[in-house]
Amino acid sequence: MQTNFVSRTGTSLTLGGQPYRFTGVNAYEAATDWGVNAGCGQMLSDQDLTNLFGSNLRSGQVVRFWAFQALATNYATKQRDWTGIDRVINAAALHGVKVIPALSAQTGDCDDNHWKDVSWYTGGYMNVYNDLSRWPASTPESFWQYMHEFLSRYDFNPAIAMIELVSEPNPTDPGFVCINESQAATALRSFFDIVGAEAKKVDPNHLIESGQQGVGQACGQQDQGCTSWSWTSCTAHDYEYVDQSSGVDVTSYHDYGADTTPVPYYLGETIRQATADDKPVIVGEMGIKAQVSLSGCMTLIDRASNINAKISGQFAGGVSGVAIWDFVSSNPGTDCVFEDIVPGDPVFPMLQQYG
Numbered sequence: 001m002q003t004n005f006v007s008r009t010g011t012s013l014t015l016g017g018q019p020y021r022f023t024g025v026n027a028y029e030a031a032t033d034w035g036v037n038a039g040c041g042q043m044l045s046d047q048d049l050t051n052l053f054g055s056n057l058r059s060g061q062v063v064r065f066w067a068f069q070a071l072a073t074n075y076a077t078k079q080r081d082w083t084g085i086d087r088v089i090n091a092a093a094l095h096g097v098k099v100i101p102a103l104s105a106q107t108g109d110c111d112d113n114h115w116k117d118v119s120w121y122t123g124g125y126m127n128v129y130n131d132l133s134r135w136p137a138s139t140p141e142s143f144w145q146y147m148h149e150f151l152s153r154y155d156f157n158p159a160i161a162m163i164e165l166v167s168e169p170n171p172t173d174p175g176f177v178c179i180n181e182s183q184a185a186t187a188l189r190s191f192f193d194i195v196g197a198e199a200k201k202v203d204p205n206h207l208i209e210s211g212q213q214g215v216g217q218a219c220g221q222q223d224q225g226c227t228s229w230s231w232t233s234c235t236a237h238d239y240e241y242v243d244q245s246s247g248v249d250v251t252s253y254h255d256y257g258a259d260t261t262p263v264p265y266y267l268g269e270t271i272r273q274a275t276a277d278d279k280p281v282i283v284g285e286m287g288i289k290a291q292v293s294l295s296g297c298m299t300l301i302d303r304a305s306n307i308n309a310k311i312s313g314q315f316a317g318g319v320s321g322v323a324i325w326d327f328v329s330s331n332p333g334t335d336c337v338f339e340d341i342v343p344g345d346p347v348f349p350m351l352q353q354y355g
Helices: 046-056 083-094 143-154 181-202 238-243 265-276 300-317 347-351
Strands: 006-009 012-015 018-020 022-026 062-066 098-102 162-164 207-209 251-256 281-287 321-324
Touching (some): 006 207, 022 347, 046 083, 062 083, 083 098, 181 207, 181 238, 238 265, 265 281, 265 300, 281 300, 300 321, 300 347
Parallel strands (some): 022 321, 062 098, 098 162, 162 207
Antiparallel strands (some): 006 012
């Protein structure tokens, strides 16, 4: 591992041999490049990327974004085209910011349109899915093959903090129907044992981050047989079991719906189980709804204050990084929404306070 890559020591992250703890934002749509790929969300202009990486963030902070196969494929020629993803990673590198690319997502949206059920996590990732139901056909290869291409292309790129194989992995039937918790946990563990291990073999420089929503929020990651709210009363801790895999370096939690609670109960349990696995945990998504001057919505200043309290509490509780949901180039509407972290939002100077 080179010194300019993020590494880990037990439950802590390091960078250049020094302790590393990050803040940042999500910009899931950043690799959208109209005229090249099919896109996912609004396109950020070159100036938008400069505003994000160069003006609103500082060196060492992190942006998490979608780097799906459909965003690495030319929608007209159906050939591999890295223009959109390269643009994001190069902009980050120019300003010393790091990125967390997610190579796929549970629902298949903006990618191959294929829902990831138990069978996908136990071998279906080797198959090609190119369904036209919700998205243009832009995934001519299997996830397994695309993962190899991505990792081989970027394995020596220090702008990447860590790599997420699937955002919010959740081995369920369509609609998040959990058929069997134990089978889902076994399937997810198998996925990380095989696919995570293969990813680390192809790219030994980058950490593999699990992308999970955390204890209590997804099938295959629940506590089972509990006789009380105490996690020690449970007969099975599936989140802990999944993340014992050698194919997972960093575990994950997504924090929504607890706006004024710095460390929600299930995050606390997630931290405890990640600690039992001797692995760091990051909050890959944190979202609080707000809007500018709209009655009934939290103000942007109050949101920044609540996020500040949450980050402070979560860092004190053992979290190694937090990324807020979600940066956009301009305010998207008039509702209370998560997706309105715009340039100049008061959350940015607050995030920069943290090391």
